[in-house]
Amino acid sequence: MLAKTSVDGSLRALRTLRLLVLVSLCVFISVSAASSPAQEEDSAMENIVTEKKAEESHRQDSADLLIFILLLTLTILTIWLFKHRRFRFLHETGLAMIYGLIVGVILRYAVQVPREPRVILPSCVNSSPATLLVNVSGKLYEYTLKGVNSGNEMTDNEMLRKVTFDPEVFFNILLPPIIFHAGYSLKRRHFFQNMGSILAYAFVGTVISCFIIGLLMYGCVTLMKHLGRLGGDFFFTDCLFFGAIVSATDPVTVLAIFHELQVDVDLYALLFGESVLNDAVSVVLSSSIVAYQPQGDNSHTFEAMALLKSLGMFLGVFSGSFSLGVATGIVTALVTKFTKLRDFQLLETALFFLMSWSTFLLAEACGFTGVVAVLFCGITQAHYTFNNLSPESQDRTKQLFELLNFLAENFIFSYMGLTLFTFQNHIFNTMFIVGAFLAVFVGRAANIYPLSLLLNLGRRNKIRSNFQHMMMFAGLRGAMTFALSIRDTATYARQMMFSTNLLVVFFTVWICGGGTTQMLSCQRIRVGVDSDQENSMSFADGSERRSTKQESAWLFRIWYNFDHNYLKPILTHSGPPLTTTLPPCCGPLARFLTSPQAYENECQLKDDDSDLILTDGDISLTYGDITVSTDATGAHTSSGLAVDDLDRELAYGDHELVMRGTRLVLPMDDSEPPFTDHLRM
Amino acid sequence: MLAKTSVDGSLRALRTLRLLVLVSLCVFISVSAASSPAQEEDSAMENIVTEKKAEESHRQDSADLLIFILLLTLTILTIWLFKHRRFRFLHETGLAMIYGLIVGVILRYAVQVPREPRVILPSCVNSSPATLLVNVSGKLYEYTLKGVNSGNEMTDNEMLRKVTFDPEVFFNILLPPIIFHAGYSLKRRHFFQNMGSILAYAFVGTVISCFIIGLLMYGCVTLMKHLGRLGGDFFFTDCLFFGAIVSATDPVTVLAIFHELQVDVDLYALLFGESVLNDAVSVVLSSSIVAYQPQGDNSHTFEAMALLKSLGMFLGVFSGSFSLGVATGIVTALVTKFTKLRDFQLLETALFFLMSWSTFLLAEACGFTGVVAVLFCGITQAHYTFNNLSPESQDRTKQLFELLNFLAENFIFSYMGLTLFTFQNHIFNTMFIVGAFLAVFVGRAANIYPLSLLLNLGRRNKIRSNFQHMMMFAGLRGAMTFALSIRDTATYARQMMFSTNLLVVFFTVWICGGGTTQMLSCQRIRVGVDSDQENSMSFADGSERRSTKQESAWLFRIWYNFDHNYLKPILTHSGPPLTTTLPPCCGPLARFLTSPQAYENECQLKDDDSDLILTDGDISLTYGDITVSTDATGAHTSSGLAVDDLDRELAYGDHELVMRGTRLVLPMDDSEPPFTDHLRM
DSSP states (O other), rough: OOOHHHHHHHHHHHHHHHHHHHHHHHHHHHHHHSSSOOOOHTTTTTOHHHHHHHHHHHHHHHHHHHHHHHHHHHHHHHHHHHTTTTTOOHHHHHHHHHHHHHHHOOOOOOOOOOOOOOOEEEEOOOOOOOOEEEEEEEEEHHHHEEEEOTTTTOOOOOOHTOOOTTHHHHIIIIIIHHHHHHHHHOHHHHHHTTTTHIIIIIIIIIHHHHHHHHHHHHHHHHHHHHHOOOSSSOOOHHHHHHHHHHTTBBBHHHHHHHHHHHHHHHHHHHHHHHHHHHHHHHHHHHHHHHHHOOOOOOTSSOHHHHHHHHHHHHHHHHHHHHHHHHHHHHHHHHHHHSSGGGSSHHHHHHHHHHHHHHHHHHHHHHTTTHHHHHHHHHHHHHIIIIIHHOHHHHHHHHHHHOOOOOOOOOOHHHHHHHHHHHTTTOOOOHHHHHHHHHHHHHHHHHHHHHHHHHHHHHSSSSHHHHHHHHHTTTOOOOOOHHHHHSSSOOSEEEEEEEHHHHHHHHHHHHHHHHHHHHHHHHHHOOOOOOOOHHHHHHHHSSSHHHHHHHHHHHHHHHHHHHHHIIIIIHSSSSSHHOOOOOOOOGGHHHHHHSHHHHHHHHHHHOOTTTTSOOOOHHHHHHHOOOOSSOOOHHHHHGGGHHHHHHHHHHHHHHHHHHSSSSOOOOOOOOOSOOOOOOSSO | HHHHHHHOOOOOOHHHHHHHHHHHHHHHHHHHHHHHHOOHHHTTTTTTTHHHHHHHHHHHHHHOOOOHHHHHHHHHHHHHHHTTTTSSOOOOOHHHHHHHHHHHHHHHTTTOOOOOOOOOOOOOOOOSSSSSEEETTEEEEEEEEEEEEOOOOSSSEEEEEEHOOOOOIIIIIHHHHHHHHHHTTTOOHHHHHHHHHHHIIIIHHHHHHHHHHHHEEEHHHHHHHHOOOSSOOOOOHHHHHHHHHTTOOOOOOHHHHHHHTOHHHHHHHHHHHHHHHHHHHHHHHHHHHTTTTOSSOOTTSSSSSHHHOOOHHHHHHHHHHHHHHHHHHHHHHHHHHOOHHHHHGHHHHHHHHHHHHHHHHHHHHHHHHHHHHHHHHHIIIIIIIHHSOOHHHHHHHHHHHHHHHHHHHHHHHHHOOOOOOOOHHOOOHHHHHHEEEEEEEHHHHHHHHHHHHHHHHHSSSSOHHHHHHHHHHHHOHHHHHHHHHHHHOSSSHHHHHHHHHHHHHHHIIIIIHTHHHHHHHTOOOOOOOOOOHHHHHHHHHHHSSHHHHHHHHHHHHHHHHHIIIIIHHHHSSOOOHHHHHHGGGGGGHHHHHHHHHHHHHHHHHHOOTTTTTTOOHHHHHHHHHOOOOOHHHHHHGGGGGGHHHHHHHHHHHHHHHHHHOOOOOOOSSSSSSSOOOOOOO
């Protein structure tokens, strides 16, 4: 497959070129359409100047947005062509960036829009209120505060200023669907199996990476200051901030290829889980660093109190966002469980959408981080609410968020390409850029290799060195890094960071993303692995998978029991009835909370979403200490092992008896548990 | 069913009350969460005042939006309860208004947020630029023009100002998905069958209604002026403007009930088609009236030139928007036909969404009306593009726009409820309100009854008097009227219009919407009509339906031929091959445009989307002048008439031979044409 791809390369390059010409044309047309004033209305409305101005501004806004829509349309068409021809060197996000770049060049150098005169008021006022009323010849005009003008934004090309979006758009409109979709589509079984490692990479690893990069950059910046290459202030907190925002990995390109080529599921789970969670860590970490404000004159010295405060803020914001996200997820699960909303799919989908969105708003309104809340809300929704939805709504919600994710992601990447040329305050400093690339590389290495070494001490299913190299290689930077760096570009340090981050994103997405297939074959990583089949295969050769479960067991013994015995029965229709798991004193409550289906489940002893979390077979190992893996699929595919399966069930059942202090009916015909593959990505 | 509903009324009222308490609580919580400042950050960030201000403003915005999300969530839950219990007196939109009203009352009277000091600048400047830079102690703060402040907006309650959205949000974000969805879900077959009448009601009727209402209101206003009850200017153009915006009907409540009770499809098609198209007429009409600007001193006199200009603008904007909408629809159809995008449903859906959205932006950027363009784009997409999509994308796009429509519609209606109490510039003038209600009633009557009389002269399938009464009764006002009136509330006249329109919407949605079932039974309009069965039924009694087709024939002879022979084959995979319909000189082009499926279609002579437009059987009447209706479904359900069906085919075929000058293969076994019911609403 790889060989075939490279053969047809030249042909495709030609086609791409043709398309590029097309995009230029399209954009030109739309731009010229945008800049043509409405001649026929001019004379008619000459006395309503303000109205006309607002109208023209609206027209301009529409045209600007149209540019992006056309860019996305083109990206879709091109990417279809690529997919159609199995051309994997360029992912849609990389392509969106290229198109964005081209449009940026055109806007920058080819389009000249006359500058609108901008009035600078002298010091009429002493404060900067949110709303300003200006008295112009008897009429009060209302102005709203947009922000501090950085001074050097006064360039000739008004067009460039116009295609610049409010940076908060990315954080408040485009990121949430992306992050929610990531949480909603976590490949749960393998995610939970590798949860210990994923948490280690995401939390410990990101913090390590942040500080390593911060320290290296501080060294780089100090050197630059000595050499006189620094044009402004660059404090240690700035370095740490840079480390935090550039530590958020976003291997969307790599994961798309992994998914397409069916790369090893554990590697996929490790990479995806890490990238999803380290976004959250990175956001909270960077805001905590910004919040580090020592008292006194010099606000950039070390102070223990301020540091503790920052640390407290990190923990507070993270746990607060986490709790909020989980809480709304649970509320949604309860609502969908106890109402018969599933009869009306439209209402169900709308409710799901609104509840998930309200998580974001609630977190933001409470001063937590909406993006983090949305992530954990997504995970909770997938784990509980999803099971309560009607099959149609399951499809609808999945497809809806898939679409939103696709659009938002490609929009961000094409804006990234555009902004390389249209952003007005770029500061490209060669030394800083070289230092940053080096620091990013070292920071990633300091995250992956030492942690893998430590984790391998505990894991029986070692993270092999080729997996480690692949993870190292897949440390792409993307939407989150961009959104965090464009949020504040007021100071010299932030502007330099922004420009550098753009280059880091471009490089990693194009080079690392484009080289994924090569890297996979170079590292001899197996492709074409069917995740279900792999289970039964490793089950057949019997040596590898059991250890993963053994390893993850210590973390999950408590969690799985709690989830299976209490949370699942309370929040969904599956799991054992609460009447059997809760102590007898809670009888009425248990009867109220248990759904009728749960009693049926009890009789059948099957878990409807057996692939969403470790299956009963998986978990039995943690009780019985038997080293033969017998998960549901394994039993399903190899019927010769039905006896083993039965043993497992009995062992599990015995344990249940001890644990719950109640008797479960154990049917013997559980060799074919229901295996639904709904949520597999 | 109706009896059962009213019996359980009291029980439900109790439940509704309980829910209302709940909503108040929810909103209070969210509001208090919103107004609590972030104490823990205060001390840390005291030197970054602007940043903090922006953050707090963002937090406030999130909280405001959260109020609406919670409102919608509550609406969904309540409406589920209503649907669950088949309670039809209150539609979701009416309910959303009630909840909005309650929250409005709370915000108005219960919540007191300290007023932020607003700085009024003296006449520092002589113009009102779009961007203002204010120099405050050395830093430049950037302000953007929001609009003209009407002066009396300076109330104590800052909260009210905060929950007020930019009026353009409705027109540019919430209306487009609603209108697109309306176009995309037009019940095509019956729509086309009644197209003549629908166009008459929508175009002629809306213009009549606009002028009748305008004249009556002018009389009312003149009377008020004489009585000294008028507090400001109110010109004749204002009256006409009022007539135009209040002529847009939006019987969403009625149609929902019609759909649920399966009311007569012709009545449904008439009402729905009229309401969809008169929105477009109303938008363009109102903007043309605004554009009426006579030269000279007195800008409110009659001037032929200005009138002609307005008329020209009406025609120009309408036809421009129409062409743009149809054009993007056609482009999408061509793209989906000639690429194999259908293999990748996500890309296909995304492309469809983006192309439909770009219609709106393109129209706005060109100075046309985006909403109108989007409507015709929706119709075109449904008629052509829909057939090229993969079945999965057909579902996806339908569901996506259904969801967007649902959310946007309920958001608008709950905002309407809210704004009755939170809008700061209400002018409730009893005389004007009474006059307006009277005028709206008379205007609707002057639209429906005379036009029906005229149309009945031409129609053989008369619009019976009970249908006319029902159409009169279903003249609800809704989202479009609201969006048009809130767009500009700068002058006294506009403010009074806005307040009055709110009342008109409330009254019609609650009273007329709530009384639909009563009205249906009072007018003895048949319910529970299966549209397919109805065809065969009227086919069986043989007297009624044939005439509809006869009547609509003159309009469609040309259109249907053109569509069937040229447009369908070019834009979709169905229809006869172009090689047979185009003149021989266009051979190569025809071969290029014809899809391989078309040749297969030729052999089978079936139209894949036979229910999207008049079926072959329907149209055969227009050629053969036979008065027995034999549409596809009729033939399908009553097999005893297969001979007739064959006759029809032959007659049709003969005609085809004459028309196309080429020979078609006529199979004999066409008694069971494929009947897909995808797009039925």
